[in-house]
Amino acid sequence: MNVSDSSPYRYLLFYKPYNVLCQFTDDSPTAAQRQTLKDYIPIPGVYPVGRLDQDSEGLLLLTNHGQLQHRLSDPKFRHPRTYWVQVERIPDAAAIRQLQQGVVIQGYKTRPAQVVLLTQAPDLPPRDPPVRFRKTVPTAWLAITLTEGRNRQVRRMTAAVGFPTLRLVRSQIGNLSLTGLQPGEWRDLTPSELRYLKSL
Structure with a gap:
């Protein structure tokens, strides 16, 4: 050990x-x-x-x-946490900017976040059970770094800008x-x- x-x-x-x-x-x-x-x-x-x-x-x-x-x-210590987020459809620049600046969920505006549209899916094991996809709807992956951790925050944030979360994986806590x-x-x-x- x-x-x-x-x-x-x-x-x-x-x-x-x-x-x-x-x-x-x-x-x-x-x-x-x-x-x-x-x-x-x-x-x-x-x-x-x-x-x-x-x-x-x-x-x-x-x-x-x-x-x-x-x-x-x-x-209050604002420790960064990074998530890989698979969303339905491909977020446009306006949606990403909105996530970065903060969105209102349940009457609260989220803190500014780092949000990047990934050019390829992260190297992850398949989920069991698999994510349910709609064959006619594309998906995309985002890397989102937050300094707060409210209940179901990432899912509520992406839903608020019109891109529902399909899969959510926390990849980092600080370094x-x-x-x-x-x-x-x-x-x-x-x-x-x-x-x-x-x-x-």
């Missing part, structure tokens, strides 16, 4: 698959059908920093370091990335990643 045995803290990166709850327990009546983090991560006492919806995929940071977890989760991980895999942070995390 990359963490010293003398440290009481663990810091994990996990590639959350589609349709997995971002929690370790599920008390709903359908609990038998829903996977949780417990199905993938055998480390006791760690908790996610922030959340990913059940129908979203990608990078999740977990730790048992409560102070760091609180600091990284607090919106931490999915590189080297497949869906369902986790690892400890490297010493350099941990230094970065503590510098935030």
